Amino acid sequence: MRGGGQESSNELSGTVHGPVVQAGSVYGGIHIASRPDGAERTPWQLPPLVRVIDRTRELAVLERHRVRAAREDRPVLAALSGLGGVGKTTLALRWLYALRSRFPGGQLHADLGAQSADGPEHPAEVLARFLRALGVPAQQVPSRLAERAALYRSLTAIRRLVVLLDDAATAAQVRPLLPAGGNVTAVTSRRRLPGLTVDGCCPVHLEPLAPEAAVELLADTLSDGRVEEQPEDARALVELCAGLPLAVRVAGARLATRPGRRIGTMVRALGEERRRLEALAIDGDHDVLATLDVSYRALPGPAARLYRLLGLHPGREFDGSAAAALCAPDGAAAAHLDVLHDASLLVEAPGERSRFHDLVRLHAAAKAEEDEPAGERAAAVRRLADHYLASATRAEEILDPQHRTMARDYGPTPVVVAEVGPGPEAALDWLERELPTLMAVLQQASGAGFPTVCWQLADALWPLFLRRKFHAECAAAHRAGLAAARELGDAVAECRMLTSGGVGEMGAGNPGRALEMFERAARLFLSADDPLGHARTLNYRGLALQRLGRPRGAAEFFRRAAAELPVHGDRRAGGLAALNLAALALDEGRAEEALRHAGAARETLDEAGDTYNAARAATCVGRAHLALERLGPAEDALTAAWAALREVSAYEAARALGxxxxxxxxxxxxxxxxxxxRQARDLYASAGRSGSKDAEALRRRLAALEHEESAQ
Structure with missing residues (x-):
C-alpha cells in the first residue's frame, strides 16, 4: 500500500508477513485494515440430502423463479410452507444442492427455531454465526444487529452462495438474514409468510403426497421388496398415513426393523384411529404426534380453542359459518381460521372452505378430549348440529316455501345460519355440497343426546332427496330419523319419517317397502284421529300401487286423495293427487282425461305457489297435447316447464326437454x-336416471334421428 506524496527512491527487499506499508512523504491520515484471518473460508453447512419423491412441480416453480430473478439481476427468495413433516426442508435441500456448481461461494444454514421450546432464534445471533462462517473473527463481529446485517450484506454481495433458513417464525425474523447480490435463499416454515412477498418472495405451499408417490416413498424407506410383494397393504398403509412423508417414513422405518413382518401388521396397528398418532413414532426421535403438538402449542389461545372444537366436527370439510357456530360466543372465527391456515393446520378446499389433513383431524380430536371440558364439548357439538339443522331448514324454505316445514327444536344458544341462497338453485347446491356433513351430523345426533335433530334434519333434506335423487342417502337418513322418532315416542315425527321415507324408497325402486311404510303411517293417523294426515297417505299409497303394477288400485287412491285433501284443508296436496291421476291416465293412453287432470293440477299448484310441481304439471299438459297432436299448445306448455325445471331438477327437466x-x-x-x-340424455345421466323408462325411450328416438342423419 502507498500513502500520498513523493515516492521514495530507496529500494526494500525481503519477506514480510502481515500488512505492509511503503510510504514516502505522507500527508493526512492513513487507515490500515487487515483482511480477517480465514476470510477465504467457504462454508458448506447444508444438512445431508435425502431422496425427494414426487416434487417435480414444486421444483419447477422454484427454478422458474430463480431464472426469472437472475434475468432481472435481483436476489432469489423462496418460502416453502406446509404442515410439519410434509417435507419442506427435504425439498429445499434438493433444490439448493442442485445449485452448488452455480454458487461456489458456499452454503449457509440456520435453524430459526420457530417451534423450539426455547423460542425462536434472534436474527442477531444467527448473523453472528453466519459472519464467523464467512471468515470474520469472533472479536470483529459487530455488537449491533444493524451493523451485523450491513457487514453480512457486504460479504455476501461479492460471493455466489445459497442460504437455507429453516423453521422461520416470522418475516421480520428472516429479513435481516437475506444475503445481498444474486444469491439464493430458501426459507421453510409451518406458517405462510406473506410479509416476505414485498421482498420478491416466491411462496410454495406443500401438500401431502399423492398415494402413488407415498407408496414410492415407503418402498424407498424399506428397500427390501416388501412393497412390491404386498402392493395392496402398502397402499392401505400410506392411506392411513394420509400421504404425510414423515408418517410414511416412520411407518416404513418401524417395518424396516422387523424384516419378517408383513405390511398388513402395520396397517392393523394404525387402523385404530385413537392410537394411530401414538403408533407413528420411533423412540422419541421422529414422532408425528410430537410434531403436531409443537404446532398446537404455538397457537394463540382462541385459535387453539377453535382447533380443538373443529376436531369435534364430524365431516371432512367446513366453512366459516360452521367455525363460527363452534366457537360461539367468540365472534372472531374468521380471524382464528386464518391463524390455523397460516400455521398449515388447515388445508384450503374449494368454495372458500377448509379441511383437516387426516392425521391433523385425529390430533385436533384428541386435543378436544384432553383440553376441553366435557360440558364444553357437548355444548359445541349441539351448536354445530343446530347450525346445520337451521341452515338446511332455510334451504328447505327457499326450495319449498309451501311445504309443511315442521317446528324445529334448537338448543339454548343463538343459532348461526349459513348463507344458503339466494335462490332455489343455490339452496340445492348448498345442500348437495354439504350432504356428506349433514349425513354425518344426522348419524351423530342420537348418540350425542339430541334425537330431535336426527329426524328433523332428515325432514329438512327432503327437497334435495326429491329433486336430485340421492336415494341411498334418503333411505339412510329416514331410517335413522324413524328410529329417533320412535325413541322419542313422537307419533307425528314418526308419521313424517314414514311418509317421506316411503317416497324415498319408491325412488330407490322399493315400492313394496314404501307401501308398508305408508300403511303404517295411515294406521298411526287413524289412531291419532288425524283425518288430514290419513288423507295424505292416500296419495302415497296410490303411488306405491302404481309402481307395483296395480293401476286400478292406484287410481282409486288418487281419486280419494284429490277429493278428501281439499276438504281437510290441503288444496296443494289435492293438486298433487290430481297430477298423479293425470300421469296415470297418460301412461294408459287416455290423453283427454290426462289433460283435464293435469290442467286442474297446474292451476291449483300455481295458486299454492308450488312452482316446482306446477312445472311438472305443465310437462304433463304438454305431453297430453302432444299425444293429441296439438303441437302448438304442447310446445308452449313444455317450454314453460323446461324453463322452470332446468335449474332445480335434472331429471324433471330431462323429461320436459325430451x-x-x-x-x-x-x-x-x-x-x-x-x-x-342429446341434451336430455346428458341430463338423465347427470341425475343418475339413465335406466329409467323415459330415458330409454329417448335413447331410441335419438338413435333413429342419428341413423337418419348418417344416411343423408
Missing amino acids: ALAEVSERHGRRDLARDRC
Missing part, C-alpha cells in the same frame, strides 16, 4: 330434435 325434442321432430326440425335429445 318431449320438446319430439315436438321439434314432428315439426320437421330434425337438427333441433337431435340437439334436444
Whole structure:
C-alpha cells in the first residue's frame, strides 16, 4: 500500500508477513485494515440430502423463479410452507444442492427455531454465526444487529452462495438474514409468510403426497421388496398415513426393523384411529404426534380453542359459518381460521372452505378430549348440529316455501345460519355440497343426546332427496330419523319419517317397502284421529300401487286423495293427487282425461305457489297435447316447464326437454330434435336416471334421428 506524496527512491527487499506499508512523504491520515484471518473460508453447512419423491412441480416453480430473478439481476427468495413433516426442508435441500456448481461461494444454514421450546432464534445471533462462517473473527463481529446485517450484506454481495433458513417464525425474523447480490435463499416454515412477498418472495405451499408417490416413498424407506410383494397393504398403509412423508417414513422405518413382518401388521396397528398418532413414532426421535403438538402449542389461545372444537366436527370439510357456530360466543372465527391456515393446520378446499389433513383431524380430536371440558364439548357439538339443522331448514324454505316445514327444536344458544341462497338453485347446491356433513351430523345426533335433530334434519333434506335423487342417502337418513322418532315416542315425527321415507324408497325402486311404510303411517293417523294426515297417505299409497303394477288400485287412491285433501284443508296436496291421476291416465293412453287432470293440477299448484310441481304439471299438459297432436299448445306448455325445471331438477327437466325434442321432430326440425335429445340424455345421466323408462325411450328416438342423419 502507498500513502500520498513523493515516492521514495530507496529500494526494500525481503519477506514480510502481515500488512505492509511503503510510504514516502505522507500527508493526512492513513487507515490500515487487515483482511480477517480465514476470510477465504467457504462454508458448506447444508444438512445431508435425502431422496425427494414426487416434487417435480414444486421444483419447477422454484427454478422458474430463480431464472426469472437472475434475468432481472435481483436476489432469489423462496418460502416453502406446509404442515410439519410434509417435507419442506427435504425439498429445499434438493433444490439448493442442485445449485452448488452455480454458487461456489458456499452454503449457509440456520435453524430459526420457530417451534423450539426455547423460542425462536434472534436474527442477531444467527448473523453472528453466519459472519464467523464467512471468515470474520469472533472479536470483529459487530455488537449491533444493524451493523451485523450491513457487514453480512457486504460479504455476501461479492460471493455466489445459497442460504437455507429453516423453521422461520416470522418475516421480520428472516429479513435481516437475506444475503445481498444474486444469491439464493430458501426459507421453510409451518406458517405462510406473506410479509416476505414485498421482498420478491416466491411462496410454495406443500401438500401431502399423492398415494402413488407415498407408496414410492415407503418402498424407498424399506428397500427390501416388501412393497412390491404386498402392493395392496402398502397402499392401505400410506392411506392411513394420509400421504404425510414423515408418517410414511416412520411407518416404513418401524417395518424396516422387523424384516419378517408383513405390511398388513402395520396397517392393523394404525387402523385404530385413537392410537394411530401414538403408533407413528420411533423412540422419541421422529414422532408425528410430537410434531403436531409443537404446532398446537404455538397457537394463540382462541385459535387453539377453535382447533380443538373443529376436531369435534364430524365431516371432512367446513366453512366459516360452521367455525363460527363452534366457537360461539367468540365472534372472531374468521380471524382464528386464518391463524390455523397460516400455521398449515388447515388445508384450503374449494368454495372458500377448509379441511383437516387426516392425521391433523385425529390430533385436533384428541386435543378436544384432553383440553376441553366435557360440558364444553357437548355444548359445541349441539351448536354445530343446530347450525346445520337451521341452515338446511332455510334451504328447505327457499326450495319449498309451501311445504309443511315442521317446528324445529334448537338448543339454548343463538343459532348461526349459513348463507344458503339466494335462490332455489343455490339452496340445492348448498345442500348437495354439504350432504356428506349433514349425513354425518344426522348419524351423530342420537348418540350425542339430541334425537330431535336426527329426524328433523332428515325432514329438512327432503327437497334435495326429491329433486336430485340421492336415494341411498334418503333411505339412510329416514331410517335413522324413524328410529329417533320412535325413541322419542313422537307419533307425528314418526308419521313424517314414514311418509317421506316411503317416497324415498319408491325412488330407490322399493315400492313394496314404501307401501308398508305408508300403511303404517295411515294406521298411526287413524289412531291419532288425524283425518288430514290419513288423507295424505292416500296419495302415497296410490303411488306405491302404481309402481307395483296395480293401476286400478292406484287410481282409486288418487281419486280419494284429490277429493278428501281439499276438504281437510290441503288444496296443494289435492293438486298433487290430481297430477298423479293425470300421469296415470297418460301412461294408459287416455290423453283427454290426462289433460283435464293435469290442467286442474297446474292451476291449483300455481295458486299454492308450488312452482316446482306446477312445472311438472305443465310437462304433463304438454305431453297430453302432444299425444293429441296439438303441437302448438304442447310446445308452449313444455317450454314453460323446461324453463322452470332446468335449474332445480335434472331429471324433471330431462323429461320436459325430451318431449320438446319430439315436438321439434314432428315439426320437421330434425337438427333441433337431435340437439334436444342429446341434451336430455346428458341430463338423465347427470341425475343418475339413465335406466329409467323415459330415458330409454329417448335413447331410441335419438338413435333413429342419428341413423337418419348418417344416411343423408
